[in-house]
Amino acid sequence: MNGLNRKRVRGLSVHVILMLGVVVSVFPFYWIVVMATNTSQDIYSYPPKLWFGGNLLTNIQHLFDKMDFFGSLFNTVIVSVCTTLLVLFFDSLAAFAFAKYEFPGKKILFALLVSMYLLPTQLAIIPQYEIMVQLGWLGTLKALIVPAAANAFGIFWMRQYTSSGVPDELLDAARIEGAGFFRQYWHVVLPCVRPALAFLGIYTFIAAWNDYVLPLVMLVNPDRLTLQVALAQLYAGHSTDYSMVMAGVLLAVIPLVLVFTFFARGFIADATKGALR
Amino acid sequence: MSSSPVAGPAATGPSSGSDTAPVGRPVPDRPSGGPGRHGRRIRPVSAGARPGPPRRVTRYWPQYLAISPYYLLFSVFMFFPVIYTVYLAFQKWDGIGEMHFVGFQQFRFLWDDPVFWLSVRNTLVIWVLSTVPMLFLALVLAVLVNSTKRFTAFYRVALFIPSITSLVAIAIFFGAIFSNNFGLINAILRSVHVSAVPWMSNEWTIKLVIAALMTWQWTGYNAIIYLAGLQAIPSELYEAARMDGAGPVRIFFSITIPLLRPIILFTVVVSTVTGLQSFTEPQVLFGSEAATNPNSGGPGQAGLTTLLYFYHQAFDNNDFGYGAAIVWAFFLLILLIVLVNWRLVQRKERRP
Numbered sequence: 001m002n003g004l005n006r007k008r009v010r011g012l013s014v015h016v017i018l019m020l021g022v023v024v025s026v027f028p029f030y031w032i033v034v035m036a037t038n039t040s041q042d043i044y045s046y047p048p049k050l051w052f053g054g055n056l057l058t059n060i061q062h063l064f065d066k067m068d069f070f071g072s073l074f075n076t077v078i079v080s081v082c083t084t085l086l087v088l089f090f091d092s093l094a095a096f097a098f099a100k101y102e103f104p105g106k107k108i109l110f111a112l113l114v115s116m117y118l119l120p121t122q123l124a125i126i127p128q129y130e131i132m133v134q135l136g137w138l139g140t141l142k143a144l145i146v147p148a149a150a151n152a153f154g155i156f157w158m159r160q161y162t163s164s165g166v167p168d169e170l171l172d173a174a175r176i177e178g179a180g181f182f183r184q185y186w187h188v189v190l191p192c193v194r195p196a197l198a199f200l201g202i203y204t205f206i207a208a209w210n211d212y213v214l215p216l217v218m219l220v221n222p223d224r225l226t227l228q229v230a231l232a233q234l235y236a237g238h239s240t241d242y243s244m245v246m247a248g249v250l251l252a253v254i255p256l257v258l259v260f261t262f263f264a265r266g267f268i269a270d271a272t273k274g275a276l277r
Numbered sequence: 278m279s280s281s282p283v284a285g286p287a288a289t290g291p292s293s294g295s296d297t298a299p300v301g302r303p304v305p306d307r308p309s310g311g312p313g314r315h316g317r318r319i320r321p322v323s324a325g326a327r328p329g330p331p332r333r334v335t336r337y338w339p340q341y342l343a344i345s346p347y348y349l350l351f352s353v354f355m356f357f358p359v360i361y362t363v364y365l366a367f368q369k370w371d372g373i374g375e376m377h378f379v380g381f382q383q384f385r386f387l388w389d390d391p392v393f394w395l396s397v398r399n400t401l402v403i404w405v406l407s408t409v410p411m412l413f414l415a416l417v418l419a420v421l422v423n424s425t426k427r428f429t430a431f432y433r434v435a436l437f438i439p440s441i442t443s444l445v446a447i448a449i450f451f452g453a454i455f456s457n458n459f460g461l462i463n464a465i466l467r468s469v470h471v472s473a474v475p476w477m478s479n480e481w482t483i484k485l486v487i488a489a490l491m492t493w494q495w496t497g498y499n500a501i502i503y504l505a506g507l508q509a510i511p512s513e514l515y516e517a518a519r520m521d522g523a524g525p526v527r528i529f530f531s532i533t534i535p536l537l538r539p540i541i542l543f544t545v546v547v548s549t550v551t552g553l554q555s556f557t558e559p560q561v562l563f564g565s566e567a568a569t570n571p572n573s574g575g576p577g578q579a580g581l582t583t584l585l586y587f588y589h590q591a592f593d594n595n596d597f598g599y600g601a602a603i604v605w606a607f608f609l610l611i612l613l614i615v616l617v618n619w620r621l622v623q624r625k626e627r628r629p
Contacts, residue, residue: 011425014421014425015425015428018418018421018425018428018432021414021418021432021497022432022436024493025436025438025439025497028439028442028447031454032450043453044459046464046467047464048461048464090347091347093343094346094347097339097343097344098344103337106340113347116351118550119355120550120554120611122554122556123358123359123604123608124354124355124358125358125591126597126600127357127361127365129372130372130597131353131354131358133372147354149346149350151347152347155344155347180339206441210441210443212443213556213557216560228443231445232449232560235452236561239452242453245449245453246449246450249449252443252446253442253446256441257438257441257442260438260441261438264433264434264437264438268434268437271437272502272504272505
């Protein structure tokens with residue numbers, strides 16, 4: 001049957017084009033590994049090597065000579081973990097108040113929160129820098145963690161989930177037993193909003209891990225950097241030693257991407273919901 | 278804020294099962310003496326309500342306490358700084374010494390500063406070069422994924438991954454493959470007997486590389502957003518159109534595009550706001566030259582975006598007043614472009 005055949009060809013061509021898109025999406029990760037496992041000479045040669053080599057450990061050794069990798073990793077982990085925990089706590093708590101309580105000024109306060117959401121951070125960055133100088137926080141990780149400890153997007157997102165995902169009956173029951181606001185939050189709300197917290201947590205963690213601009217401005221101390229800033233400096237200083245730089249990229253970036261793919265399905269569904277609200 | 282066609286769980290698939298659909302508007306449950314939902318006078322003992330009703334506002338202290346961290350941080354690290362930046366734009370200040378009020382001098386200087394206008398032009402060119410193919414490809418990919426039932430979960434994950442990847446890492450990667458002499462792209466060109474292109478030295482190819490980087494990072498993300506919108510379009514509409522004899526192209530332009538318009542508007546606004554703020558890409562790619570030439574941004578300053586110029590003025594030259602003027606002027610420009618975009622997409626909506 002001609003019609004059936006044509007349908008099949010069309011179905012196949014859809015997948016061919018989509019696979020092309022997938023290849024383009026994923027290719028950089030493959031190529032980063034290729035570069036990180038070969039020598040720089042291999043990369044510079046023509047034709048270039050297209051497959052993994054055996055030089056990864058040597059490249060990593062060079063990397064550790066040129067860059068305080070574990071120090072930067074430690075700083076990045078501290079910043080990401082602290083920011084994430086604070087954001088989860090403050091945002092879900094504020095979201096609970098907005099979702100389930102009436103109080104004077106609530107409407108205005110929430111409208112303010114929503115309208116300030118797209119304000120570019122660069123508008124504030126010079127005075128932020130000056131504030132950190134005054135506080136004596138310049139060059140410390142506090143300068144990154146504290147300003148990021150609560151954000152509008154997270155409150156907005158958690159409020160949506162809390163108002164529909166936390167049954168009023170449960171809150172009423174808790175109230176009758178004498179639980180105040182904070183005990184309701186701890187015993188009723190937190191268990192109910194765990195799926196929304198999971199998304200917000202992953203999102204915040206990745207954003208903090210990948211952040212570049214704020215650490216670039218605030219971390220003035222060259223021996224206390226986050227991975228992203230340290231990588232950029234490594235590249236600026238040794239831009240011709242690709243295999244060594246790529247070993248750094250591999251170690252600093254690929255694990256996060258791999259971990260992400262585990263949570264990816266639920267996360268992507270939530271991300272579209274968050275974006276379209 | 279709400280975009281109607283994508284409200285239901287159908288938009289995103291059943292993958293997160295615990296997310297219940299909104300069950301009516303939750304009634305505010307503040308314990309009060311009035312006729313509450315339960316009608317009876319069960320008087321819940323709230324943390325704040327001790328014997329004798331306290332005054333109106335103080336009764337709500339737990340709520341105010343709960344929302345205070347955000348507003349406190351926002352005031353100190355965002356609201357006050359944004360206002361203070363306005364003030365700074367009228368001063369001359371290096372961050373350490375005395376501040377001098379200079380009136381509109383910074384803005385007058387800005388108006389006559391060819392480097393500023395060059396940076397604005399660079400930013401706009403890079404934005405157009407990235408946003409147009411990005412949104413177009415995203416729509417194509419979304420329609421394709423939507424037209425099939427197989428491997429869709431795999432496609433979604435694979436297309437989404439670039440958007441969560443570190444920009445620094447990706448900039449380094451693009452710098453490597455587009456390298457003037459030894460990059461992968463030039464090796465491929467050489468294998469088909471095309472002479473190597475000095476990607477990182479030419480005014481236009483520098484912009485192309487930065488735009489390609491942004492396109493690579495955000496196409497999949499926008500495709501996923503469009504896909505959610507496509508899945509929310511009821512299939513009866515398509516069937517009805519097919520019965521009326523409309524072909525796939527006609528269906529696409531008469532049904533898909535109009536119903537997708539709110540989402541297209543959303544993606545246009547977001548990619549305008551983020552696309553015009555490109556900074557990390559040129560900073561990582563051409564950062565090493567900053568020490569010798571503070572206005573750098575690559576050969577011919579072709580990759581000097583406005584935010585990169587702002588960063589150099591403020592944090593390399595310590596010219597905080599001028600930096601403040603640049604960033605405010607640029608913010609107003611972004612606002613203007615967003616409004617124009619908005620009007621354009623809105624006006625098309627009225628036509629059918």
